[in-house]
Amino acid sequence: MGAWQQSGVGVTDLYFDDFHVGFTITSAGMTVTAAEILEFSRQYAPEAAHLDRHSPEAIEAGGLTAPLVQVLATGFRLFLETRTLAAGGEAAAGADECRSVRPVLAGDTLHSVAEITGARLLQSRPGMGLIEMRLSVRNQRDEEVAFLRAKSFMRRAPHTAAVTNKGEPG
Amino acid sequence: MSDLYFEDFKVGDVFRSEGLTITESEIISFAMKYDPQSFHLDVEAARDSVFGGLAASGFHTLAVTFRQILALGLFRASNIAGQGMDEVRWVRPVRPGDTLYASIEIVEATPSDRKPDRGYLRIRYVTTNHQGEEVMTLFATHVAKRRREA
Numbered sequence: 007m008g009a010w011q012q013s014g015v016g017v018t019d020l021y022f023d024d025f026h027v028g029f030t031i032t033s034a035g036m037t038v039t040a041a042e043i044l045e046f047s048r049q050y051a052p053e054a055a056h057l058d059r060h061s062p063e064a065i066e067a068g069g070l071t072a073p074l075v076q077v078l079a080t081g082f083r084l085f086l087e088t089r090t091l092a093a094g095g096e097a098a099a100g101a102d103e104c105r106s107v108r109p110v111l112a113g114d115t116l117h118s119v120a121e122i123t124g125a126r127l128l129q130s131r132p133g134m135g136l137i138e139m140r141l142s143v144r145n146q147r148d149e150e151v152a153f154l155r156a157k158s159f160m161r162r163a164p165h166t167a168a169v170t171n172k173g174e175p176g
Numbered sequence: 177m178s179d180l181y182f183e184d185f186k187v188g189d190v191f192r193s194e195g196l197t198i199t200e201s202e203i204i205s206f207a208m209k210y211d212p213q214s215f216h217l218d219v220e221a222a223r224d225s226v227f228g229g230l231a232a233s234g235f236h237t238l239a240v241t242f243r244q245i246l247a248l249g250l251f252r253a254s255n256i257a258g259q260g261m262d263e264v265r266w267v268r269p270v271r272p273g274d275t276l277y278a279s280i281e282i283v284e285a286t287p288s289d290r291k292p293d294r295g296y297l298r299i300r301y302v303t304t305n306h307q308g309e310e311v312m313t314l315f316a317t318h319v320a321k322r323r324r325e326a
Contacts, residue, residue: 046239049239049243050239050240050242050243051239051242051243051246052243052246053246073239073242074258074260075235075238075239075242076210076239078235079209079210079211079233079235079239080210082210082211082235083209083210083211083212086211086212086213096226097213097215097225097226097227097266098234098266099265099266100234100263100264100265100266101234101261101264102262102263102264103260103261103262104260104261104262104264105259105260106257106258106259106260152260
C-alpha cells in the first residue's frame, strides 16, 4: 500500500499488489424494477415466475422474481462500477460456482460485496497475478440472494511489472 | 412434446437447440445494462483489447444459452428449481453475427433421498458457434418432479 498514492494514481486504480485475502469491496445499491425483470425475461427467460405476477410461481414467491442470470449480471455490474478491475483487471475466463440463495423480487435493492479469497502471482506470465473472489449479491436487508466464485487475471502495478515474480504475497 | 419427468431423462441423453444469431446491437445493448466493459461495448476499443474485437459478455452468452434450452420445453412439466451453475467456462469469444447452438447432456440422475417426489439431474451444457467451436461450457443441477406413482 502507498505505492499508488506516491505515484499519484487514484485510489481506485488497483493492481494485483493491492489485493490480499480478506479484502472486501462493497458496491453501491441499485433497485431492480418490474420493468427490468420483464424486459430481461421476455428476451432470455420467458417463464411464468418472471413474467406473470398472477402465476402460481409468482404468487408463492410474493411477486415477480428475477432470473438468476439477471441477478448475477446485476451484481457484477455493480461490482464493475466500483472500478476495482478498471486499471489492472483482464476479462474473466469463467465462474466456478454460481448459486441462487433467495428470490429477488421486483423492487428489491441489490448491492454486491466482493471478497478476495485468493491471490497469487503467475510464474507463467510475469507481471500478472490471479485473484480469486467470491461475489455476494445482497438485498436491502443485507441478505445474500446469490453468489458466484470467479478467478480474474490482474496486472501488477506498472512500476512492479518489470520485477521478477518473487516474494509472493499471501 | 409430451410431458417429461425425472424418470424420462437417462444418463447420456443429449438435446440440441435451434440456432440463434447474435447481433452487434444485442451485444452492445446487453453490455450497456449488465457488463459495461469496453471490449463488450466499443468496437474500436475492443480491437485493441485481449479479445481483438467486440465480444459478447459472458453473462449474455449464459442468458442466450438458457433461453435456447428453455425453448425446447424439456422441463416444462417437471421444473421445480435450478440450483445454479458450476465450472462456467467462456472458452472463446462470441462475435457479432455468430450463430449459437446450445446442447445439454444428462450426466447424472439421482433420486432425492429425502423427498420422494423429485430427483436431481446433473446437466452438462455446451454452447457452440456456427463453425462448430465451443464458446461456453458449464454444469448445472436441475431439480425435477418425478412421475406420480399410480
